[in-house]
Amino acid sequence: MSATHEVLNQAPPLTGFTTADDPALLEALRRDGGGWGEAEVRELGARAGSQETQEHSRLAEAHPPVLRTHDRFGHRVDEVEFHPAWHALMAAAVESGQHAAPWAQARPGAHLVRAAKFYVWAQAEPGHGCPISMTYAAVPALRAQPELAALYEPLLASRSYDYGLRPPLGKQGLIAGMSMTEKQGGSDVRANTTTAVPAGDGSYVITGHKWFTSAPMSDVFLVLAQTPEGLTCFLMPRVLPDGTRNAMRLQRLKDKLGNRSNASAEIEYERAVAWPVGELGRGVRTIVEMVNMTRLDCVIGSASGMRAGLRQALHHTAHRRAFGAELIDQPLMRNVLADLAVESEAATLLAMRLAAALDASEAGDASEAALRRLALAAGKYWVCKRGSAHAAEALECLGGNGYVEESGMPRLYREAPLLSIWEGSGNVAALDVLRALAKEPAGQAAYFAEVDAAAGADARLDAAAARLRGLLGELSDPHRAQLLARRVAEQLTLVLQGSLLVRHSTPAVADAFCASRLGGEWGHAFGTLPTGADLGPIIDRAVAKDAR
16 A cells, blocks of 8 residues: 655654753752762663663553452462563662662762652653652661561662562562551541451451552552551561461452552451561551652652653654744743743752752751651642643643653653652641641751752742741641641742752743742743743753753
């Protein structure tokens, strides 16, 4: 059959790029003590942008996990079957140390380098970031039970991806999951009904259900269950030390909006065996360490998604002509692209600053720990919410081409809401901001010390910081505080982002952010930057080939 038409005016495939081609990211690495890991981040970024990894990402999404409850003979097996592409992505993430490897490194900047790796790799396929993130987050929680940490932490930090159902202590490396929420409670885990009864040998037997168990194919899980002392955290393996399968019954896999490459399950425990982690009755306090770490990855993941969407939008508009010129050269599209770039860089700078604060707090810096506590809760609220709007606008830059699955943009769009929901949706995160302000006054002091490092550099930032101080003074009444909680979380994040951009970005990016997000010269959609914004340098920075 002869060709009926010639394909014209279509952008070429975006392959062979590097996700580490990101000035804001690389500058943050060098500035905050992670410069030693730049070569590894660059290498991983090139791998993320390779055609092979893009194909693995496509296949992992196109062939989602399948639950096998029984084998052909009728025996209960409760296995989750994945496409080989999923395992290839998991192996690369583990081998590059994106999971718990930083906990085994005493080197300054270890968590920042890990955050940069997570950021560049998640741009390829974010779904498998869920078990990687939870493995990272499990370690500080597990340390509440030193004897268990001594056994499991080296395997959680191992750079060997050893998939399969075997006793965990006999494997080369482990992946961790988390089992907290129940259908009657959701985020209100204190309403959990799953029970744990002492077995007499130091272990407990757990009976009940979980409505959302993330990554049910993991080797070990942190599980919340009620004991006579109250809600307690437990470590539960899928396979017991004698090789028998623990009584974890996978009822079904969730049919989710996005995150399709990753499995999430409803689970019934039928006297499943587990060991307590931390003090009995203090399960929330124990597992909150895990929650905070995964919240950090929600912020990093949202920033990563923004960068991925921006790259696609820039690539398409640079190669697509309309009305006689490339889209990227047309004023209105340039406003949209620059606005997306400003949002992306603000998210990236905040994510890396939070990772640097984690490094400092692990080294004993109480002020950085307090800053991280407050800024992480606020950033989780705002950055993750902005991810969905950013993905929608980036998709729209491609027009109808972006609405087609082959573009990859629908996958990015479906993934974005998860990061706002996971580990506490908007109201939960905003209320956590109020708790941090009320219970940890040092956090507010550390926050304003960070913001005031840019004092005097931009009048709009100074004015926004002053308004924020006034807003925080209105929180004495608990009812009024709840009504203001979302606004407080938003403004805390925007002011901090403004300070970071003024100090560390280019004048064009910082000016556009302060004029729009802080100065009010902005509409209600992307592409409404003020007419005086210097769009050229903003777009040029976003497409820079090398930050050195």
